[in-house]
């Protein structure tokens with residue numbers, strides 16, 4: 086006897102709204118249907134109604150946790166359009182904040198993964214130690230999570246020697262703790278049995294289904310934008326692309342934990358080799374890039390992030406397009422969640438398998454209206470969206 | 483006449499229902515506070531000094547909540563199970579030797595009766611889940627029974643090895659046989675470890691909180707219960723915790739026995755019992771903080787591959803020694 | 805080598821440590837960590853402002869409105885719209901705007917969140 090169980094749109098392991106409809110037989114999952122479009126926010130359209138400077142702050146809000154990656158991607162894009170090169174010190178500073186927020190994101194994920202397999206103690210410890218890196222981000226940028234650090238032409242604040250000392254001290258602590266967490270993951274048998282051979286994604290499937298980021302690297306494929314298409318100072322700061330080839334959730338945990346250690350070394354290296362000089366070039370408030378288009382790619386904590394911009398010479402983008410890593414990883418999740426052959430997915434594995442792609446759904450929602458009866462589809466314009474949201478807002482005001 | 487009155491007072495006030503109620507809420511607080519401290523958190527804080535009244539506050543809050551019976555549920559069973567669950571747990575506490583070597587109820591071979599009723603509690607979990615006809619509850623109920631198949635045998639065997647070493651199936655005799663040396667200090671140490679692990683499964687706590695796995699099936703078999711029924715279940719669970727800690731203390735740590743001042747036996751016995759069962763509780767809480775939740779098939783593998791052979795070995799050792 | 809209960813020494817070590825949680829809203833407020841340069845509630849200095857409206861133009865959240873008072877044009881700030889980006893403070897030519905470290909910007913009334 087098989088029946089359907091819904092996970093979402095409200096489910097306390099995935100606080101973000103998505104609906105996964107599982108066809109289960111006893112404890113085994115047979116089939117899954119994923120619906121991600123619960124949080125469409127009209128961001129791409131929103132870019133077209135803001136000038137380039139204000140767009141930075143909108144880009145920042147695509148995703149709270151990867152905000153450094155999003156603004157980095159956005160500002161790079163606009164700088165490419167303008168044909169401007171940012172000063173070398175700004176490149177290093179951008180890298181430092183990017184890597185710190187990667188540490189933050191991966192630690193957050195490690196805690197969540199522990200929570201998803203019911204290991205509450207590890208969850209608490211990881212999140213306690215994550216505060217250290219949040220404090221660092223707060224000291225550098227002025228806010229814990231939403232950094233507002235990158236801007237067109239460089240970064241907005243400089244790192245003083247005291248801050249540098251503080252970073253180094255916290256990094257030592259973080260390194261020690263991360264190594265400890267890695268040991269826990271590798272030696273605690275209950276963690277091992279819950280993660281090994283769970284959520285298998287073969288390398289070929291990973292490529293076929295366009296997996297990105299740590300999911301891809303955990304399938305043994307060496308792919309990292311930082312190494313393949315270096316941006317900011319990544320061509321000068323050495324690091325290893327971490328790969329594991331067991332293709333399961335365990336490999337994804339280890340990839341992320343090892344990446345934290347790599348990030349720590351990268352931040353240390355860039356603090357040692359921080360060039361002197363300006364940290365930003367002043368830009369006018371209204372920038373008008375020449376007509377043209379540009380693409381920039383960034384390795385966000387969750388994988389490859391792609392921004393595309395087309396300019397028509399005015400002070401606002403003509404079209405802005407964002408491809409976020411979670412959206413790219415959804416097809417591979419569907420594959421991981423389906424039993425096939427002697428690979429069986431249990432209901433108990435659902436949270437950790439879905440969690441292993443580090444889902445961030447607020448940047449994934451896409452919307453299109455489809456009228457099945459008239460077989461017509463259409464999209465809303467920005468003004469329609471605004472009118473709709475204002476109407477909703479007034480009702481609650 | 484006086485005898486009967488005395489029994490009734492014993493049953494209702496001390497060491498009966500009222501005392502047990504207070505004690506079980508206290509144990510929940512200890513469990514939560516200790517668990518929180520192990521995780522470097524605070525735990526309950528605001529209700530009463532150090533949050534000691536938090537379990538009571540939770541209970542009262544739940545009592546005042548709306549009580550919903552889902553449309554598809556079997557109304558009779560749905561209402562009956564929480565009451566039975568609570569009642570059986572409460573009944574079983576009367577067997578615990580709290581203020582003397584015997585409990586309020588005691589007869590020859592009462593250990594068998596005790597253990598049999600403990601199994602019924604798990605069956606009640608199954609009926610609770612099935613009666614609510616929710617999908618998550620159904621899965622939770624199935625898991626509860628599967629888990630029962632896993633932990634019941636090692637649990638019984640660990641008790642059997644104690645019974646063998648004291649050559650009795652009566653709780654009174656088992657307690658008295660420990661007047662010189664506790665069972666845990668002898669060859670029954672292995673049995674104690676198995677008892678602690680399986681008690682964790684009986685109580686549905688990490689790593690065996692499989693039937694109510696919060697992250698997977700929301701609250702499992704409890705998912706449809708609300709208001710007074712949920713309050714009864716929660717209190718029943720607390721009493722069950724007390725029950726198993728008390729059982730552990732009785733079987734392995736010598737129950738209420740210890741050096742006493744003549745004339746004040748009741749006070750001392752009660753104190754010893756509480757201290758010893760809190761020790762067992764702390765062991766259980768530590769176990770809860772150490773592991774990730776297992777999957778139900780892994781739980782069965784664990785128990786049939788490791789726990790059952792180990793408990794058989796323990797029985798064998800005890801049989802050879804005694 | 806897998807070892808069941810790997811964290812046992814760690815959890816008992818933490819039992820003796822001071823708790824990580826701070827009792828923030830009621831006690832121990834001084835333990836809240838706020839570095840220099842924190843971006844919090846806006847503090848506006850009317851005497852410095854020259855009414856150039858730069859802050860109004862750069863504000864991405866339209867949290868600033870320009871009004872007229874007896875000394876000419878000046879901004880007012882709606883903190884319930886503000887996203888604490890700090891653009892206004894950065895672009896103000898005379899540094900009349902400052903982001904303070906007041907981070908509790910919650911009120912029952914929208915008027916309480918108006919910075920004048």
Ligand code: SF4
Pocket residue numbers: 862863864865866867868881885886887888889890891892893
């Ligand atoms: S901080 Fe940013 S959002 Fe707030 S008023 Fe200034 S410019 Fe506007």
Ligand code: SF4
Pocket residue numbers: 852853854855856857858859860878879895896897898899900901
């Ligand atoms: S930018 Fe500064 S000086 Fe200009 S209006 Fe705003 S507050 Fe006044």
